[in-house]
Amino acid sequence: MATPTYVLTLPLKTTVWQEHILEKRLNIGRNIYNACLGEAWRRYKYMTRNPQYWQAVRVEKGKERNRLLNNFKEQYGVRRFHLNMYVQNMGRKFRQNIGSQMAQNIAERAFSAVEKVMYGNGKTVRFCRVGEFYSLEEKTNKTGFRYFPEQQHVEWLGLTMRVLLKANDEYAHIALQDRVKYCRLLKKVIRGKNRYFVQFALEGFPPKKRNQNHSDDTEKRVGIDIGTSTIAVVSDTKVELTELAKGLANDEQGKRVLQRKLDRQRRANNPDKYNADGTINRSNREKWVQSQNYLKTKRKLAELSRKIVDKRKQKHNQYANFVLSLGLDVRVENMNYKGLQARAKKTEVSKKTGKFKRKKRFGKSLANRAPAMFLTILDNKLKAKGLELKRIDTAKVKASQFEHFTQTYVKKTLATRWNHFEQGDIQRDLYSAFLIMNTKGNLREVDVDRANETWNNFFNLHQQEIERIKHLNKKQLCSIGL
Structure with missing residues (x-):
């Protein structure tokens, strides 16, 4: 065994x-x-x-x-x-x-x-x-x-x-x-x-670090709604919506600059390897020429990529520790990230512009932010405590469509970022995390009674989080809808 x-x-x-x-x-x-x-x-x-x-x-x-x-x-x-x-x-x-x-x-x-x-x-x-x-x-x-x-x-x-x-x-x-x-x-x-x-x-299991502030309460629940580049976390004491692997934007921009420079150098060194339209000439079987400046840029890109990988893993570990400090009953939606990476198969034309819609989806965001890696790290930390990450049945719960006041399902477009209730507007990702936190033990349906009991506390913490985001001295998260 x-x-x-x-x-x-x-x-x-x-x-x-x-x-x-x-x-x-x-x-x-x-x-x-x-x-x-x-x-x-x-x-x-x-x-x-x-x-x-x-x-x-x-x-x-x-x-x-x-x-x-x-x-x-x-x-x-x-x-x-x-x-x-x-x-x-x-x-x-x-x-x-x-x-x-x-x-x-x-x-x-x-x-x-x-x-x-x-x-x-x-x-x-x-x-x-x-x-x-x-x-x-x-x-x-x-x-x-x-x-x-x-x-x-x-x-x-x-x-x-x-x-x-x-x-x-x-x-x-x-x-x-x-x-x-x-x-x-x-x-x-x-x-x-x-x-x-x-x-x-x-x-065995890794030893516990002295500065580790994980919660000891296995009954405290934490709901997570994780997207391609953002993460919403809801517990009884904290509501937060933030970027996943925050702080990598500058490094990713630098990586794109080096990739474009590498492409320009490659084309300048090998003009006969490309067709007039910019595509690679497959019939040319000559060896690719790599100049010293090209190799220098390649080494810079490799070093920056290594730093991004290490930083991303470090950020994921830090945020996983933060989540476990809120509670050890962690629940998350089960996502198919391979499906989100794949290009769209259907060819569609935009009604507004008359142009073809792009088939790209979320491959670049998933590669940069690595949400699946974060969930793996979080699950491993829970397993070291004899627990595991609870994945709800996405098709049954439908957290992005369910409204617990009316107990109905309302389909929303991806551009709709807010839910409108009598008490006030609630950000969509945070509300989904709230419903995930309040699922029943079978992880297939929302516990409406528990959701009603914890609603007022969630609403107050939600308003505080939205105010915090509004006063940030940087560009707002594009997916929040502010």
Whole structure:
């Protein structure tokens, strides 16, 4: 049975000659990954050419369908076990740099990529380019890349690297008292330089930090209505509507500037690679020219992207801690973010302008704000306390349409940002979060009696929040409707 696991990341003290060996082994791992990915993909495509396979796919879901599909996977070798057998020879060839268990782990990573396509979670697989393979891991802490707590260093086939563990890092010292399941080598490019880290997969739950102010009341409810770029939070003591991952706007603008500059340099260096209308000339098979200024801009963009990723994760962790300080009964709408990312399929013409409506949806906002990542972080923090994030049935509750006073559903356009009641106007996202907070235990309907009891408190806190937003000394959130 799988036990709970959490990760601790610490830097490694490496010398130049050790870094050269680490780069060599990462490149060997990349070659093994690409070889396994190509073999698994070849077997899968060969299996899909059989018409009987698609007949089995169309069979009604059940034991019979599973039996038929498993037979095909066994026949064509499209199984994790078969890829582990395939990688054995490569493991023997590179045994001085890559252990057998690590080679099997690489093969399983490659098979997982093919599995995503097999089960409809992707369209194709992508091979890893030179310099873009950033991690290697073992299956246990007994062989290969492993940690020795007494000496506080890791050993890996002739390499001994000290783990930089600060004496005053109380969290890390407590965490390393738990059993180390396995270790992972992680490479990061920080300010243009390669840095190497060890990630410990530790058994159990992460230790509690001293400055953590999470609530201890599992009965206190918190309702969350999360959008593509905003988040509305409602509890008995706090009502807030704010940007998700607040403070990334300047970095995102800088990233767009560098992306446009990179495109201009690419076009200037390769004029023959583009058609007259600006599209790529597919018939030109010459090598792409990359100038020194182009590579410099590329490095700047990579560094800025890294900072955005780290800042976004930090902001999500901070806001998740804020939410848990309000209560531990956290409820949220179950959203299909993949559907929101996809382009619209239907071609429509605007009645006002007569032009085609754009098919883009919320892909850029979701990539920048990462709401699904926030919910994952929040859920992990709750699981560490033995709880979980409660996801309501969106189709049954219909929080954006329901009005608890009349107990009716009123459809509203996306542009309608306010609900009008006798007591006053209520912002739509905040009202949805209020209804989510007041759902019943089955998470399929709103508890109207509880909503009526908590209405006056919510209304007062709502008015305070709207006044706070009005007095902000910055551009108003576009989705609020002020």
